Amino acid sequence: MTKRYEDAEWKESMRVKLDVNNMFADKVGEEHGYTREDVDALQDKVTAGHKNLLEAKEAGELDWMKLPETHKEIAQEIKEFAEENRDKYDNFVVLGIGGSALGNIAVQTALNDPYYNLKEEARDGCPRLFVPDNVDPTRLKSLLDELDLERTIFNVISKSGTTAEPMSQFLTAREKVAEELGADSVSDHFVAVTSKDSGKLIEIAEREGIKTYYVPDTVGGRFSVLSPVGLVSSAFVGIDIEELLAGAGYMADLCDTDDLWSNPAYLNSVLQYLADQDGKPMSVMMPYAHVLKDVADWYRQLWAESLGKEFDKEGNVVNVGPTPIKALGATDQHSQAQLYMEGPYDKVVIFLEVENFRGNLEIGTAYEDIDGISYLCGHSFDELITTEKKATELALTKNNRLNCTVKFPEVNAFTLGQFIFLFELQTAMSGELYNINAFNQPGVELGKNYAYGVLGRDGYADMKEEFDSRPEKDEDLIL
Numbered sequence: 001m002t003k004r005y006e007d008a009e010w011k012e013s014m015r016v017k018l019d020v021n022n023m024f025a026d027k028v029g030e031e032h033g034y035t036r037e038d039v040d041a042l043q044d045k046v047t048a049g050h051k052n053l054l055e056a057k058e059a060g061e062l063d064w065m066k067l068p069e070t071h072k073e074i075a076q077e078i079k080e081f082a083e084e085n086r087d088k089y090d091n092f093v094v095l096g097i098g099g100s101a102l103g104n105i106a107v108q109t110a111l112n113d114p115y116y117n118l119k120e121e122a123r124d125g126c127p128r129l130f131v132p133d134n135v136d137p138t139r140l141k142s143l144l145d146e147l148d149l150e151r152t153i154f155n156v157i158s159k160s161g162t163t164a165e166p167m168s169q170f171l172t173a174r175e176k177v178a179e180e181l182g183a184d185s186v187s188d189h190f191v192a193v194t195s196k197d198s199g200k201l202i203e204i205a206e207r208e209g210i211k212t213y214y215v216p217d218t219v220g221g222r223f224s225v226l227s228p229v230g231l232v233s234s235a236f237v238g239i240d241i242e243e244l245l246a247g248a249g250y251m252a253d254l255c256d257t258d259d260l261w262s263n264p265a266y267l268n269s270v271l272q273y274l275a276d277q278d279g280k281p282m283s284v285m286m287p288y289a290h291v292l293k294d295v296a297d298w299y300r301q302l303w304a305e306s307l308g309k310e311f312d313k314e315g316n317v318v319n320v321g322p323t324p325i326k327a328l329g330a331t332d333q334h335s336q337a338q339l340y341m342e343g344p345y346d347k348v349v350i351f352l353e354v355e356n357f358r359g360n361l362e363i364g365t366a367y368e369d370i371d372g373i374s375y376l377c378g379h380s381f382d383e384l385i386t387t388e389k390k391a392t393e394l395a396l397t398k399n400n401r402l403n404c405t406v407k408f409p410e411v412n413a414f415t416l417g418q419f420i421f422l423f424e425l426q427t428a429m430s431g432e433l434y435n436i437n438a439f440n441q442p443g444v445e446l447g448k449n450y451a452y453g454v455l456g457r458d459g460y461a462d463m464k465e466e467f468d469s470r471p472e473k474d475e476d477l478i479l
C-alpha cells in the first residue's frame, strides 16, 4: 500500500516553512533588524560549519543525522512489536528524564487526542500513556497506586543506563511488579531502551530477559526522539512512526545545502545567532496551538544543553548560550505579552503557527445585540487563535521586536518529523557558529556528582566530603 508521504504532491503540501520576514530591518526597523548583507556576512562560517557537520556525520559522530534512514527498518520492527503486544496492556509508562522523556511527551501531545488517556475511542485499542518524568514522590506514588500492574508495561529509557531518576523509578516499579505478579513476570512488564555498550541498564535488561532497543552511541539524549527512545512509546500509542521518520528525512533533504538562503535550519541559526550577539539572548518559542506546547519544552532542552557552554572548541572560556523560553499562545498573551512588547529588547519570538487544525469548532451564537461580544459570533476557534497570532505578530513587529514564524500546514507525524529535524540541524549549525561542542553537557555533572556522593554511590566519597564541608548559610539571610 502506498503511503501518503510517498506522494510528492502531498509532501510539498505538507512542507513546514520558516518565515523570517520580521527579523529584517525593513520590517522591524534598522536599530534591531538585520539586512541581507548581515546574513551574507556569515555565509563563509556556515559553509565551514556545514562541512564540519558532514564530515562528522560521515565519521559516525553524529548518527542522529542519519536516523531517518538508518531507523526505517527498526521503526518497522518496533511497530510490529507494538501491534503484537499492545492489547496486553492498558497502561504504557515511560520511565525516563530529559532527552529520554521530553520527546516522548512532545510527540504524544502533538499527535494524539488532547484527552487521549480519558477517551477510549481516541485510544482505539492502544494503552494510556504516562510519563512521570520527575522523581517527585507525590506524583510518582499517585501514579503507581493507580495502575493495574497486570495491565501495565513500563518502558525504562536511559541512554547512559545510570541516570538516578529513571533508575530509581525502575527499581520501584520492578519491585512492585515482582511483589504483586512474581519475579518471573518482570520481562513481560518492561521494555528497555539504552546504549548497547554503556551503563548498567543493559546488564539488568539482559539479566531479566527484558526486550531491549538500542540508542546509537552518537545520538545524544536531546537528539534521540527519532531513535527507539521516542519511537517505542509512540508506536504503542498508535502514532505512525514511519511517517514521523519520513518527515524528518524530507526536511533533511530540504536542508541538504550550505546555501543559507535555501536552508531554513541554517538561516534561522544565523538569525538567532545575530540576535544573541546583538544583546537578544532570550529565545522564546511560542506555539499558537496548544498541542505544540510540549514541543516547545523539547526545544528548551535541545537549545539550552547544546548551546550553553563554558569553553569553545579551542578550550577558551567563552560562557555562551541563548536562553530558550517556552510560551503559549493565546494563553501567554494574557501573561507574558506585556513584557515581550515593552520590556527590554532582549528577545526573539519564534512563533509556531498551524494552518489547519485537527477538529475545528464554531464559536457559539447569542447576544447579537450586545456590542463587544457579538463580533465573536460567526467565527470559529481556528480563526480566533490564528487571528490572535497574526495580531500579536504585527504588534511585536510594530514595536520593533524581532520575531519569526514556523508554519505547519497541519500537525501530523510528517510535519512534526520535519520540525524535529529542522531544529536539531539548526542547533547543530548554531554550535558551529558559536564554535562550541553542541553535543556534550559537562555542566550538568557537578550537581549529579554531589547527589551521588550524598546518596552513597561508590567512588563519590570525595564529593560527599565536599558537600558536607559546604559553607554554612547565614541564618539571618533565611527569613
Ligand SMILES: O=P(O)(O)OC[C@H]1O[C@H](O)[C@H](O)[C@@H](O)[C@@H]1O
Pocket: 097, 098, 099, 100, 157, 158, 159, 160, 161, 162, 163, 166, 221, 222, 305, 441, 444
Ligand atoms: O538517557 P539518560 O542517559 O538517562 O539521560 C537523561 C538526561 O540526563 C542528563 O542529565 C542529561 O543532561 C540529558 O542530556 C539527558 O537527556
